Amino acid sequence: MLNLDPRTIIVLAGVMGALMAVVLFFLRRNYPPSIKGLAEWTAAPIIIFVSTLLIGARGVIPDFLSVVAANLILLAGQVLFYFGSQRFLGVSPSFRFWGALIVVAAPVLVWYTHVEPSYAMRLLLIALLLILLSTSHAWLLLRKGIRSFATYLTAAALLLQTVVQALRFISAIGMPADNALFILSPAQTFYVATYTFSMLMVTIGAVLMATEKLRAELEHLATHDSLTGALNRRALMEACATELARCRRNQQVMSLLLIDLDHFKAINDNHGHLTGDRVLVDFVARIIPLLRQPDRVGRFGGEEFVVLLPETSLDQARVVAERIRAAVESGAAALPACTASIGVTVSLSDDANLDGILARADAALYQAKERGRNRVEVIALPAP
Numbered sequence: 461m462l463n464l465d466p467r468t469i470i471v472l473a474g475v476m477g478a479l480m481a482v483v484l485f486f487l488r489r490n491y492p493p494s495i496k497g498l499a500e501w502t503a504a505p506i507i508i509f510v511s512t513l514l515i516g517a518r519g520v521i522p523d524f525l526s527v528v529a530a531n532l533i534l535l536a537g538q539v540l541f542y543f544g545s546q547r548f549l550g551v552s553p554s555f556r557f558w559g560a561l562i563v564v565a566a567p568v569l570v571w572y573t574h575v576e577p578s579y580a581m582r583l584l585l586i587a588l589l590l591i592l593l594s595t596s597h598a599w600l601l602l603r604k605g606i607r608s609f610a611t612y613l614t615a616a617a618l619l620l621q622t623v624v625q626a627l628r629f630i631s632a633i634g635m636p637a638d639n640a641l642f643i644l645s646p647a648q649t650f651y652v653a654t655y656t657f658s659m660l661m662v663t664i665g666a667v668l669m670a671t672e673k674l675r676a677e678l679e680h681l682a683t684h685d686s687l688t689g690a691l692n693r694r695a696l697m698e699a700c701a702t703e704l705a706r707c708r709r710n711q712q713v714m715s716l717l718l719i720d721l722d723h724f725k726a727i728n729d730n731h732g733h734l735t736g737d738r739v740l741v742d743f744v745a746r747i748i749p750l751l752r753q754p755d756r757v758g759r760f761g762g763e764e765f766v767v768l769l770p771e772t773s774l775d776q777a778r779v780v781a782e783r784i785r786a787a788v789e790s791g792a793a794a795l796p797a798c799t800a801s802i803g804v805t806v807s808l809s810d811d812a813n814l815d816g817i818l819a820r821a822d823a824a825l826y827q828a829k830e831r832g833r834n835r836v837e838v839i840a841l842p843a844p
């Protein structure tokens with residue numbers, strides 16, 4: 461590796477980046493628009509590829525193109541990559557800050573290329589900007605990204621870039637003022653190869669992060685109700701069955717609330733279906749803050765919901781149910797008034813499956829409706 465020509469490595473790096481851009485381009489076409497940042501991630505390696513061609517042609521084309529333009533384009537490509545990550549993670553891109561840095565760097569680069577040529581000074585400037593950029597980029601991913609292999613891989617590749625640029629920064633101090641980029645020293649080859657490798661890893665990391673997000677979105681779609689964001693019936697039943705099995709193993713109990721909004725048909729009839737939808741969305745948003753982390757809310761069907769309360773006794777469940785009932789009754793000012801009837805039950809040692817619990821919760825809910833609605837009823841005994 462140490463004998464590889466830096467010029468060849470630089471151009472090969474650009475070609476690999478451009479190939480990754482093709483992959484990202486197709487991801488962008490096929491992935492839903494909810495996954496942001498893919499446009500920037502696609503454009504960045506192409507822009508960086510242009511800069512590698514210009515850098516590779518140093519000595520053949522004018523210095524203004526191969527030094528000034530090439531470095532500015534390289535910076536712009538890296539900044540665009542960072543903007544892509546910001547958009548991917550829902551952060552607004554910091555256009556002003558990075559735009560201003562590139563605008564300030566341009567005349568300095570021109571000065572040390574044409575007025576007082578100094579490879580060392582140019583390297584100091586570019587290395588410093590790249591250190592700032594790759595460190596900010598890695599920090600952003602570690603702070604805002606999900607904890608996953610893809611995030612750590614991308615952040616590690618960016619931190620590797622920081623280290624490489626820092627070493628170059630240190631080595632630039634005291635370097636001769638001539639054009640030393642293509643001097644075939646082992647150190648130079650090492651810098652160029654490591655930077656190239658890390659850039660490729662960042663692009664691969666971006667592809668993996670986008671795929672991971674798509675998988676999470678699809679999983680969410682498959683397990684959640686699209687209107688309210690609560691678990692859908694299938695996921696809810698799965699969660700309840702898993703919890704019941706756990707309770708049986710550990711001799712614990714779980715409680716279940718079956719909640720039905722009262723006279724919901726009248727809300728639809730009097731205010732329209734869309735308002736009815738908003739009442740359902742508001743209902744779920746209203747009760748989630750009243751629950752603990754392991755508790756789950758699911759839409760059982762229509763205006764009927766289930767709340768699963770793991771490791772919760774009947775008395776505790778009754779308190780939670782009463783809190784939910786009161787929260788629904790207090791309602792949102794902008795929406796029609798609404799109340800809820802709630803049936804509460806607890807798992808028993810002979811509940812081998814969910815049938816018995818659901819039947820008891822349903823019977824309790826029926827009693828709540830019968831006894832005037834807007835109330836909580838409890839049934840703890842198996843049906844005779």
Ligand SMILES: Nc1nc2c(ncn2[C@@H]2O[C@H](COP(=O)(O)OP(=O)(O)OP(=O)(O)O)[C@@H](O)[C@H]2O)c(=O)[nH]1
Nearest residue numbers: 720721722723724725726728733734736737762763
């Ligand atoms: N807006 C809206 N309405 C829904 C949705 N799903 C079910 N509904 C309506 O919910 C209403 C349920 O009505 P019913 O089963 O008669 O019950 P209710 O009017 O709430 O009366 P009680 O339960 O006896 O208090 C029906 O009119 C359904 O059309 C939905 O996703 N959005």
